[in-house]
Amino acid sequence: MSESDLEIIEREICYQGFYRLERLRLRHRLFAGGMSAPIVREVIEKGDVAAVLLYDPQRDELVMIEQFRIGARDDPRGPWLLEIVAGLIEPGETPEQVARREAFEEAGCTVGEVIPISTFYTSPAKTSQRTHLFLGRVDSSAAGGIHGLADEGEDIRVVRLAAEEAIGLAEQGQTDSTWPLVALLWFARQHQTVRQRWLTVNQGETVTATEGVATP
Known part of the structure; x- marks a missing residue:
């Protein structure tokens, strides 16, 4: 894709609060060739996010969080969702730094080693926000x-x-928030590999945390 494949004709900020709502009038390159007619799209912007699934290999436990989410207000099960630690990346911070900071603020946990899981668009039809997802080693005691x-x-x-x-909650459809669902389904495939690696490291052998661990 080059600059000529997308033309922003007009940009308008409709709302600026905790989030920013922009309305864009644009044209883009068509698969069949040429450019589209002008179209209007609205996007919600706030910034990128770091999220981390907290795992204690010694106890084979995951540390998660439960909190109120306004978007789930009409859910029959209620608007309190089972999630993982996450936070917005502020200027000057790396995603890993945010994951560590939020783990302490939201769960009282100090993160040791981390494994990057994936980086992905949260909901690209309506926002440019990207999520940086990690697995973090903690003591859950x-x-x-x-x-x-x-x-x-x-x-x-x-x-x-x-x-x-x-x-099991993820596989049975009981986890219906994106970040924990992606993290848990990845963890389901890597569970025993990660546990063995981190337990081995704990015993004093020099093995890197990501050795043998697949990432998408």
Whole structure:
């Protein structure tokens, strides 16, 4: 794709708050050749996100969180969703730094080694936001309680689950938020490989955390 494949004719900021809503009038290259007629698209912008699934290989537990989500307000099961730690990437931060910071703020966990899982568009039909997804090693023995930043209106409950139980929730359709679903389905395939690697490292052998671990 080159600059000539997309032409932004007009850009308008319709709303600026926690998110920014833009309306774009544009033309783009067609598969059959030539350019499309002008079309209008609206996009919601906020910035990229880092998300991390927290795993304790010693106890074979995952640390997840539960919190209120306005988008699920009409869900028959209620708007409190089982999710993973995540946060917006601020200027000057790397995705891994955000994953570590948010793990402490939202779950009270200090992350050791991390494994990159994937980077993907969150919902490209309506936003340019990309999610940087990780697996992070933690000690889950003291994980629990209520966390979050009061000035951001966060009310986050920490949930500890046996690894196989959490995988089962994803496979049975009980996890209906994108980030935990992607993370858990990846983890289901890599569970034993990751556990063995991290347990081996814990025993003092010099094995890299990502050796033998597949990423999409």
